[in-house]
Amino acid sequence: MSTTEVLLQQLIxxxxxxxxxxxxxxxxxxxxxxxxxxxxxxxxxFMLGGFLALxxxxxxxxxxxxxxxxxxxxxxGLVAISAIFCGxxxxxxxxxxxKPLRRAPKLAPLVxxxxxxxxxxxxxxxxxxxxxxxxxxxxxxxAPKDFPALASNKNLLGEASDIRFTVKELxxxxxxxxxxxGLTMYVKYTRTGKAMRAVAQNPIAAQLMGIDVNRxxxxxxxxGGALGGAASVxxxxxxxxxHFQMGYRAGMDAFTAAVLGGxxxxxxxxxxxxxxxxxxxxxxxxxxxRWTNAVVFTILxxxxxxxxxxxxGARLRExx
Amino acid sequence: MKAAISIGLRTVGWFCLGSAVSLLxxxxxxxxxxxxxxxxxxxxxxxxxxxxxxxxxxxxxxxxTTTLVNGIKMAIDEVGGKVGEFTIVYEDWDxxxxxxxxxxxxxxxxxxxxxxxxxxxxxYIGTYNSGAAKMSMPILNRANLVMVSPANTAVELTKPGLxxxxxxxxxxxxxxxxxxxxxxxxxxxxxxxxxxAKELGVKRAFVLHDREVYGKGIAEIFRRRAKEAGxxxxxxxxxxxxxxxxxxxxxxxxxxxxxxxxxxGTTQSNAGQVAKDLVSGGLNVKFMVPDGCFxxxxxxxxxxxxxxxxxxxxxxxxxxxxxTGKGAEFYENYKSTYGxxxxxxxxxxxxxxxxxxxxxxxxxxxxxxxxxQAIVSIKDFDGALGKxxxxxxxxxxxxxxxxxxxxxxxxxxxKVLGQ
Numbered sequence: 134m135s136t137t138e139v140l141l142q143q144l145i146x147x148x149x150x151x152x153x154x155x156x157x158x159x160x161x162x163x164x165x166x167x168x169x170x171x172x173x174x175x176x177x178x179f180m181l182g183g184f185l186a187l188x189x190x191x192x193x194x195x196x197x198x199x200x201x202x203x204x205x206x207x208x209x210g211l212v213a214i215s216a217i218f219c220g221x222x223x224x225x226x227x228x229x230x231x232k233p234l235r236r237a238p239k240l241a242p243l244v245x246x247x248x249x250x251x252x253x254x255x256x257x258x259x260x261x262x263x264x265x266x267x268x269x270x271x272x273x274x275x276a277p278k279d280f281p282a283l284a285s286n287k288n289l290l291g292e293a294s295d296i297r298f299t300v301k302e303l304x305x306x307x308x309x310x311x312x313x314x315g316l317t318m319y320v321k322y323t324r325t326g327k328a329m330r331a332v333a334q335n336p337i338a339a340q341l342m343g344i345d346v347n348r349x350x351x352x353x354x355x356x357g358g359a360l361g362g363a364a365s366v367x368x369x370x371x372x373x374x375x376h377f378q379m380g381y382r383a384g385m386d387a388f389t390a391a392v393l394g395g396x397x398x399x400x401x402x403x404x405x406x407x408x409x410x411x412x413x414x415x416x417x418x419x420x421x422x423r424w425t426n427a428v429v430f431t432i433l434x435x436x437x438x439x440x441x442x443x444x445x446g447a448r449l450r451e452x453x
Numbered sequence: 454m455k456a457a458i459s460i461g462l463r464t465v466g467w468f469c470l471g472s473a474v475s476l477l478x479x480x481x482x483x484x485x486x487x488x489x490x491x492x493x494x495x496x497x498x499x500x501x502x503x504x505x506x507x508x509x510x511x512x513x514x515x516x517x518t519t520t521l522v523n524g525i526k527m528a529i530d531e532v533g534g535k536v537g538e539f540t541i542v543y544e545d546w547d548x549x550x551x552x553x554x555x556x557x558x559x560x561x562x563x564x565x566x567x568x569x570x571x572x573x574x575x576x577y578i579g580t581y582n583s584g585a586a587k588m589s590m591p592i593l594n595r596a597n598l599v600m601v602s603p604a605n606t607a608v609e610l611t612k613p614g615l616x617x618x619x620x621x622x623x624x625x626x627x628x629x630x631x632x633x634x635x636x637x638x639x640x641x642x643x644x645x646x647x648x649x650a651k652e653l654g655v656k657r658a659f660v661l662h663d664r665e666v667y668g669k670g671i672a673e674i675f676r677r678r679a680k681e682a683g684x685x686x687x688x689x690x691x692x693x694x695x696x697x698x699x700x701x702x703x704x705x706x707x708x709x710x711x712x713x714x715x716x717x718g719t720t721q722s723n724a725g726q727v728a729k730d731l732v733s734g735g736l737n738v739k740f741m742v743p744d745g746c747f748x749x750x751x752x753x754x755x756x757x758x759x760x761x762x763x764x765x766x767x768x769x770x771x772x773x774x775x776x777t778g779k780g781a782e783f784y785e786n787y788k789s790t791y792g793x794x795x796x797x798x799x800x801x802x803x804x805x806x807x808x809x810x811x812x813x814x815x816x817x818x819x820x821x822x823x824x825x826q827a828i829v830s831i832k833d834f835d836g837a838l839g840k841x842x843x844x845x846x847x848x849x850x851x852x853x854x855x856x857x858x859x860x861x862x863x864x865x866x867x868k869v870l871g872q
Contacts, residue, residue: 146700269753273516276750417701423691
């Protein structure tokens with residue numbers, strides 16, 4: 134491979150990983166924007182989405198040999214089901230664990246979120262032990278689970294090409310970009326979107342204007358969770374492995390992305406996710422894989438020192 | 454005025470009472486008579502000998518440790534839970550924490566201290582992870598409590614000159630050997646693997662490791678031996694074991710155009726994902742891993758299609774179903790007792806417990822020092838792994854390893870290595 138080809142390949146890899154991180158980061162940033170809570174359970178919610186998807190894949194008996202048309206429909210279905218599942222679960226969690234603490238000091242819901250994160254992780258561990266074929270009959274509940282390669286490894290640039298842009302990368306692009314555009318439009322142009330922005334700016338004023346703040350917060354949790362659910366399917370199809378602890382790492386990356394871009398800002402989370410994906414790829418290639426985490430966090434620290442509100446945090450007053 | 458005085462008095466009264474209680478408490482704790490009474494209390498029964506194991510029971514190593522614990526239980530059940538006049542009580546301790554999902558230094562240290570302070574504990578089976586052994590070895594060593602590891606393979610735990618300058622003496626503060634292992638160390642496995650790679654016709658190899666004691670150690674030995682054997686090492690890198698994928702690293706590997714990728718790591722440190730990403734990155738290479746991946750969870754996690762005929766796994770000792778003599782008996786018994794196939798480490802758990810029992814039998818008394826001496830001096834032990842001895846460092850003299858590959862989603866024995 135020539136140097137240019139290597140660089141192009143790393144750009145493709147970095148952007149694909151970055152888009153998945155960005156999608157998860159949106160869930161963090163939306164919730165933070167509206168109630169200033171860092172929802173540490175978001176990563177684990179995302180993990181459960183992956184387990185649901187794998188369970189459905191197992192029940193339908195889908196695998197790499199399934200026909201194109203069926204797979205296409207199935208992937209669409211999986212994204213939708215996982216999104217609905219994670220959205221409603223996130224809403225329920227808000228009602229049970231965060232809403233009663235709305236007026237409590239900031240630390241209380243944060244601790245509650247960490248608690249929920251552990252609960253969800255254990256549900257994942259239990260789920261992985263179910264006696265299903267896809268979970269290797271539940272023998273090793275904690276082991277990583279293989280997710281069938283529904284999106285194939287076929288190189289769209291032709292098998293002779295050294296640069297690989299496969300069906301997987303295309304799938305990430307085709308699902309993520311419309312979701313991000315859709316979300317931006319929703320927040321910008323719909324009534325609920327407007328209400329969300331209002332609550333984010335000033336909850337008391339929003340309430341005085343007749344906005345049902347709790348309903349808006351509920352909607353935010355549903356949308357944030359749904360994006361996490363969609364991300365879990367994309368992640369599973371891209372990496373082909375799910376694990377009950379994957380939410381921790383994915384959540385960490387996404388949270389970093391959200392802070393990097395300016396927590397509370399939607400474009401910030403997207404930018405932050407893409408940047409982290411790219412920096413990871415470049416650092417793996419041009420520095421050394423073992424330094425990658427250090428590089429990512431050094432950049433985060435530098436940015437926070439010089440721009441404490443993140444890359445896009447200060448400029449955008451509307452945070453959701 | 455009156456009220457104020459009475460409140461003042463009441464406060465003084467409470468203070469007096471408080472200090473009286475604390476004095477009493479202090480008295481109770483400090484008095485030598487009480488201390489003597491308190492400490493032998495757990496050893497109420499001099500006829501009970503406890504064997505404990507400290508293994509990561511929480512998290513992804515659980516499949517391997519369950520099979521290990523089954524092996525230990527089998528060995529104890531075979532003697533009816535009794536050695537001479539002593540009743541053997543076995544306790545299965547966890548050295549992992551849910552936060553880490555893996556072994557935890559704090560928990561392992563606590564386990565070692567707990568074992569030392571319980572006068573009934575006469576043998577400590579563990580650990581699974583070499584890093585964990587570094588925590589408990591010095592603690593147990595000071596108490597002359599023997600430690601039998603069924604799974605540690607890091608060289609520096611026992612072998613002088615292969616680790617840092619202070620190793621392994623740092624783990625033996627008393628100067629005596631109290632740590633033995635029934636599994637061959639990495640210097641044997643790493644070099645056997647390098648020889649096998651050479652035999653498979655590999656000329657260029659890229660070495661990865663998970664930056665843990667076990668993985669990095671074995672990867673370094675592989676690199677050293679491979680160079681000696683004339684295999685060119687085109688890269689040596691530590692990976693991030695929790696990364697969602699290794700696509701960018703695979704691109705970097707691809708640039709070097711190797712014929713084999715060696716990964717020093719375990720199923721838990723993401724060996725399956727590395728295997729998967731080599732395939733999805735369009736890299737058609739052999740993938741060699743050490744015994745930390747010799748478990749079905751590795752194939753399940755990697756997806757059979759990604760490792761079939763492509764993955765090469767070295768393993769200390771022969772696979773459970775290829776064991777002969779006592780080993781074959783163990784294999785049959787295990788299957789009939791637990792109704793499942795033993796994982797690779799089961800027989801080591803069994804052998805470690807056998808060693809502990811043999812030591813207790815030979816010592817014939819409930820005395821840590823006597824049992825330690827009996828165990829470290831074991832020679833020509835006729836066990837499930839064959840006939841072997843402990844050398845002066847506490848290492849097994851067994852050197853045979855097996856080379857395995859994956860066929861149709863199952864491990865397939867290829868050949869015996871290192872003979």
